[in-house]
Amino acid sequence: xxxxxxxxxxxxxxxxxxxxxxxxxxxxxxxxxxxxxxxxxxxxxxxxxxxxxxxxxxxxxxxxxxxxxxxxxxxxxxxxxxxxxxxxxxxxxxxxxxxxxxxxxxxxxxxxxxxxxxxxxxxxx
Numbered sequence: 001x002x003x004x005x006x007x008x009x010x011x012x013x014x015x016x017x018x019x020x021x022x023x024x025x026x027x028x029x030x031x032x033x034x035x036x037x038x039x040x041x042x043x044x045x046x047x048x049x050x051x052x053x054x055x056x057x058x059x060x061x062x063x064x065x066x067x068x069x070x071x072x073x074x075x076x077x078x079x080x081x082x083x084x085x086x087x088x089x090x091x092x093x094x095x096x097x098x099x100x101x102x103x104x105x106x107x108x109x110x111x112x113x114x115x116x117x118x119x120x121x122x123x124x125x
Contacts, residue, residue: 033063050097051090057104058086071115078111 040055064079082104089100 033059036062050093053097054086054089054100057100058083058090061086072119074111074115074118078107081107 036059037056040059041052044052044055061079061082061084064075064082067079068074068076085100085103085107089095089097
């Protein structure tokens with residue numbers, strides 16, 4: 001599975017030191033997500049906190065989509081649902097933010113529980 005992920009992400013297959021137990025593709029994934037969150041925060045100066053929070057939740061959904069290659073299709077579906085939830089909240093500015101926050105929390109908790117209980121049955125292998 002790591003070779004497929006490394007090939008698709010164009011990342012080298014070499015791993016970091018044995019003590020850190022990380023691979024360069026994992027580090028690059030975290031770096032990309034951090035850059036996206038930085039761009040969201042830096043590009044939204046002058047907007048309200050609700051918009052910034054919802055855009056960060058959208059970026060988290062974007063972050064989940066490519067993780068499906070390593071963790072199975074459920075996390076990709078979670079990413080899509082998270083992006084839809086955040087986009088809906090951004091479009092419906094009159095709706096209260098806690099409603100979408102609870103939906104986000106239920107989605108992530110529910111999918112996490114299913115992935116934990118069904119692992120390794122629901123994978124791409």
